[in-house]
Amino acid sequence: MKNAIAFFLLFIFTLNLGGTYVIFKIQQHQIRREIKQEIKKGISQKDLTSITVSTENENELIWKDHEEFSYKGMMYDVVYVEILNKTTKIYHCISDTQENNLIAQYQKDLQKKQKNKNNRTNSVKTVKFLQKINPLPQKDELAFSKKIQVSNFDYQNNYSPLSLEISSPPPKQVL
Template sequence: MRTVISLLLLFLLFQPSAYVAFFKLQQHHIRKEIKQKIKRGVPDDELVLLKIAKNSDIASDNFFRLMFENEIRLDGNMYDIVRQEDRGDTTWYFCIHDDKETGLFANLDDWVKREFDKNSDRKSNNDRRLQSLSLWFFGQTGDDRAIKPHFSIAEHPYVFRSKTWFSQPSPPPPQS
């Protein structure tokens, strides 16, 4: 029973890492499959021709990215480069449209978005907790040391919050 609980706790602790490891494993299998397909030879009618100007906006845009030495991501779609030709100011990429890897990256993007949304919800909860704590410690929202550097005991004789001790205490009287 202890081992089951330990494994469950480890799974919960490393769940994001496990997802990334699973993603990398799937990506490795897909790449291996595509490499074998390229080695066997791909007919020209199955290739997709992408013409990318070297000085165009699309080459510097987020929609076009050389992922690895033989992969392109364009508008969220993954392409594996079979060959490329430089023709003046344009590069022609003869590629295989990789549907499996496109789906894999789409799932990864969705997962990252969900995790980010969870973290932003946690962040807003933490901000509310911090605001509550600042009310308890400082008496109003936020740290008001810059506004009122010294606490006036005459105004609140029996309220001792952390801001009471922000200034240096006066030295003790000299002993004779």
């Protein structure tokens, strides 16, 4: 029973630390699988976006893998490539708006978390909540106040250092 509780708490803490990234990756994988299935079924030519790439604008494509890239902030999945000549290609792609929206939402959530982390609003809320439960002592109730405390015992005058002198003779043996 204790092991089950320990594993459950470990799972909750791990999910809190990196769960959003894991969920993001699972959703991204699901979207990519759906797009691949849609491509395999066949897509009409009017649903495709054609992007002409030459050697001058080739560096504007940011490839995620060999079938997916980002161009001007949009994600695209390549359906087929048409090669015009040695320097020019036409990528016939499907616009991946679902994945684009997912990435935008994930980045928005990360920025929100970073803002909350910087502002420390959660810790302020926690302190306010704890003050409602157990209010902090007032100034005159504090243990350390501005009053000077006088000790009852003066250690400096009563200190006697250790000495090796024999202060009394050894006891006599009685027979």
